[in-house]
Every structure is written in structure tokens, then in C-alpha cells.
Amino acid sequence: MTRPRSSHAVSAMPSPLAWLGEVEAQRRDAGLRRSLRTRPPVGVDLDLASNDYLGLSTHPAVIEGGVEALRTWGAGSTGSRLVTGNTELHEGFESDLADFVGAESALVFSSGYTANLGAVVALSGPGAVVVSDAYTHASLVDACRLSRSRVVVTPHRDVDAIDVALRDRTEERAVVLTDSVFSADGAMAPLRAMHDVCRRHGALLIVDEAHGLGVRGTGGRGLLHEVGLAGASDVVVTTTLSKALGSQGGVVLGPAAVRAHLIDAARPFIFDTGLAPAAVGAAWAALTVLRAEPWRADDVLRHAAALAGVCGVAEVPGSAVVSVILGEPDVAFAAAAACLDRGVRVGCFRPPTVPVGTSRLRLTARASLDADELALAGRVLTEVLADARG
Template sequence: MTASVHTSTALSWLDGDAQRRRDAGLQRVIRPRTDTTALLDVASNDYLGLAHHPAVRAGAHAAIDGWGCGSTGSRLVTGTTTDHEALEDELAEFVGARSGLVFSSGYTANLGAVTALAGAGSLIVSDALVHASIVDAARLSRARVSVAPHRDVAAVVDALASRSEARALVVVDSVFSADGDLAPLRELYAAARRFGAVLLVDEAHGLGVRGRGGRGLVEECGLAGAPDLVVTATLSKALGSQGGVVLAEPAVREHLLHAARTFVFDTALAPAAVGAARAALRVLRAEPDRAHAVLRHADRLARALGRSEVPESAVVPVVLGDPDAAVRAAERCRANGVLVGCFRPPSVPRGESRLRLTARADLTDDDIATVGDVVTSAVAAV
């Protein structure tokens, strides 16, 4: 599909915006996948290698056979099936939460949870590098927002200690998507408890990778089921499906049923995605080493790139700084059979454009060696 040309003077400003993106090396192109076997994929978030797993595909097919393709309405009208509720119970039990509520995506789960738990007259304290869905949720909440420097617990404490608002919500990713580093969850939870705040943790990149058998960083830190703690997660990464979930105390779930607009007014998650997610969770329970394999492979991938530091997650970044250099390196990788992620502003701060590589449980030693050779050569060439 080719780029369109503006057809009215009222939209002529779009041409200027497009030119500025091109000048900054930030123009993006949608590139559909074709033959998935043609490229060695270290760009996707399919950390456990479950998106094409036979049992997961069978789970999706069975759900379609039972419920049809569409969910037909919002969760509060016709969209909730017994499979939706079973998935909620199974996810909550797996991570050690008391209840769960499934949304149509991880994005809508964050929007719904943050806006429902914070509003005008409350404070949100947010890590500077949280996912865009949390940034958008904070803006929409009408709460006062204090952005703390990345992983700076002291700044969070200062913001909570000096607040005048009665309610406060601290929001953070457990695993940060671009760098792959971990949030100091124990310290943040202690700070939130000390000052009567709620801690909301997005486990999008932690579920299936960190914790006992992939139960997430919250579980790994001994915080599973803790009071005044809310966990969000996506089903579209390690579980190879689609959708999002909020995991928390039953009172939070009940509140979200009424106050989370992305739950009340959005069409429910499609049955196929529910069936696939349930099947993926069963595979992970039966094969917990998949989670540990991700971290082992991330370590091998980093060493193949000449890195000495051990990755804390599936994410292995190669920071190049210049966005054009990152694009050229990614294209060289693709031309040599390796698909890598290419992150530029606003996905990362200015000056930190990068290749983003992700380890998967199903990578082989030969795969990792190939990635190391191709990426090292591509980076040297730019």
C-alpha cells in the first residue's frame, strides 16, 4: 500500500509532519509477514515458542467450534463465556493472585486498571520508561502524574511522601520492554505500603519468563497475592495468543467490572484467543523448563554478540544511537535471513535507537550462532 497524498488544505499539515519524520530517520513502514520459515525470528515476543504450538492451535480451534469466531458483544452483554471465566481463574491461580479479569488486550487492561484506580484528586507515580499504555492511561486518568527517573526508588518515596492527595498509585513494568532490565519490585512495594499507596505492576514481559516456572517477577519477588498490589499482563507474548488480564483482589475485580471503561464498553476477547491462551498455560505448566530456557538462550545470545553482562529477561538490546544506523543494520540482518526488532523514538529515548533481539525457548544453538554472526556483521557495516 502506497502513502496517500493529502486531498484538502485542512490536512496539508500532514505533509510537513511526514517530511519531519523522514528527515529524523523515523519514518515507519508496515511490512506484512509472508513465509514465516524464510527468516530466523529474534524480533517477536513469542518468548516460549507457543504461537504455533500444536496444542495451542488446537485450543483455538476447539474454542471456535464451541463458541464461533466472534465474541458477539461486550463482557457485560453477550461476550463472556465460561471459557473466559475459566481462563481468569487459571491465570490467577498460576501467578498466585486471588482473582482475574480478562480484557481484549494488554493495552486495554492497563488503560482500564489505571483509570479505574486513579482519577481526579489522586496521584500516579510512574517510572519514566513504562509502556505507552501506562503513559496513556495516566494521562486519561485526570490524576496528577509524577514521573520518577528510571528505577529510582528514592524519587518514588519523595513523590509519595510529599503528596497532598488521599489516594496514590505507583505504576511500573516488571521487565522493561526495550532494555530488558527489571524493576526493583520489593523496594517499590515497601515504599507503596509505607505511604498507603497501591502498586500496579505490568508483567507483560515477565509472565512466562521470570519466576518459578514462568509465574512472573512478582511471584519471584515473593509478592504474589500481596495486599494493595495489582498485576496486569498480556496474553500475546509468552502465551502466544491475544488479550490482557488484571490480577488482583476480588474487590478490585468487582470495581473494574463497573469502572473500567475498556472493559465495560469494549467487545470481549475472541473465543479463539481465549482457547489458545488456556492451552498455552497448560503447556507451560507441563513444561516449566520453557521459561528457564528463555533466560539460558538470552545469555547465549548475548555472549554470541560479545556481551559480558547476563540478560535479566528475554530482551537483548544492541544500542546504536542513530535511528538511520539502526534501520540500516536491521535491513542488513533481514537481507541475511535474520529478523530483528528496530526500536527508534518514541519507542526509546532520543539517541538510544537500537536493534532489539529477543530470545525464545525454541531457539537452537545453531540459530543463536547464526544470529550472533549476522548481527555482529550488520552492526560493523553501519
């Protein structure tokens, strides 16, 4: 007969979570500990950290669009889109957004993250190779891991490396992944050259336009539209509704056959609750504002150039993102804290988000910045960066 273990023996066992304390100490020593920062509903600091590039998250028409959808359709979508979560609102927005960016069709997901997971995994698989830029967003990295494909990671924006990976593959199918505008440094992908290589080797190009939509292209239609690849039959676009459109959610755009396949095969679409109507209504209202006020995209770039000049960044930004590399994590963290103490909120990117030795301040321009706000940013950033750079 087996004797029960004594309560003393059980209590002497180490906690299965004891290792977390050691990991936290290591992160703290390396200057990589993260924490949540609560903000009030009405910010008192100048915001140069959010991704609200067009300043639409608080636009009256956008708020009203969300409220009206809430009143009409309720607080939640009530189920997956294959069950009860698909509404006329979802499909109307999909049609309008596809028309705006020049795609044949669109499919809304609950977030940009799930849109990337759904698109990449459903369009790759064991019989494919996935070629991914080293700096793609974490959602694309996770999609690669879930794809069950062979994955080749190529150096940042290296078209020759993509060419080699596609040329040397043994798989019948190939998928190439890139951001159109990279989130950490604001650099733009060489989309035209990448597409030429993909077409030569029969590969599908998937482009994440999260930071391109609303900023690049005519009236903010995205970088693919700008370089003449909108609607290409061998290109799939993913994007988010949480940046330029000021709401929440994700979208995959491309050929109608891709939309039909994702409805059948994309697990984050099939098994996730549909995006809440209020988010869809707000995003659609933001798209309507952008159509009526295309100058917002130009203002983002103009303000980004002004911020770059103040920070001593030599290259004129091609996006809303201004990257100010300071080197070590503690230096970047201290500089971000000093900016906030002076009333300006900026982003702080440290490893593993960026490579070791390139910790930085990440500033984001908004179309809605006014002259007084730009002047305040100039004064604060000049003071803080002078101290940080010694």
C-alpha cells in the first residue's frame, strides 16, 4: 500500500514559478525590465509615442462612428464571424477599405496580430518555404514559427539574399514576408525590387502595411499603392486598424481567392470572436475622414521631418517613425524618463525589440501636432539628447 506524502514534504517542494524571480533579476540587471504605465483619459503630456499617426482616435466623427455602431449592433459581435459575428457593418467596411487601397477584397480579423498569424499560416504550411526579413514584426515572426514551413531569415532589406533563398529552395511554394515600413526604425522596404524577385521565382509576397497605411501613398493608401503594386495578383497585404485609423482590429487584403481560403483555413479567423462592432464603426469613420482629408498623410511626414531635424537625425524620415539611437538600454530609458518629466512622452525601444547596442528613443509624428507642440518637443528633445549624448 502506498503511503500518502506528508504535508511537510509537499511544502518543502520548490514553487514551480520560483525561476521567475531569477529571470526578473537578470532582466533588471540588464536594464530590460518592462512595466505598464497608466495614462488618464485626457493626456496632459505631449504624445510622441503612440501610433495614432493621423490623430483620429479622438476625432469627433470617429468617436461617433463607434458609438453609432455600438447602438445599432451592440457591445460585442456575439460570436465568430462564421457563426453570428459577421455583420453588414463588417462587410461594408471591408469593401470600402479594399476599394481605398486598390485591393480586390478584404477580410477583417480581431487584431493586426491575428491577421498576420492567419494570413501567413494559411498561405504557407509544410510544403512551403517562408523567407522573412530579419526585422519583421513579432506577429510575423510568430507566424513563421506556427507555419510548419522551412523558414529562412534574410538580412534587413536585402533583396539579393531573398533572391538566393528563393533560387536555392527545394519546396514547390514560397512566401516572402516584409513590413512595408518597419516599426522600430521607420525604414521602408524595397517593395518593387522584392516583388520583381518574387515574380521571377513564383513566390507570394505578403506585406504588412501597419505603418504604411494612412502615411505613404496618395492620400495615405499605403506604400504598395505608391510603388504601383496595389491589386497585384501575387501580393497579399495585412494591416491594422489601430494605428492610422485610430481604432482596433486587423485586415488581410488581396485576391478574392485568398479571402475565400482564409475563411476556410485561417484558425485566428475561424475560432476567434469577430471584431466588436464599435471598433469596426470607428475604423470606417476614420477611413471616411482620411478620404475627405488626404492632407493628413502629408502632414505626418512634414512633422516627422521636423522632429528628425531637432534630434539630429541625418536622414529625412519616410514615415511617421523617427528613430534616435542612443546605444545602451539604460541610457535610452533614462532619456525617455527625462522627456516625460518635462511633459513629452516618447517611446523607448530596447532589446529584444531592437538589436543589442541600438537601444533608442522612438518618436512618432502625428498629423494633428500644432506649432506650439512642435516647439515644446524641440526644446525638450534638444535638452534631453544633449545630456544623453554627453
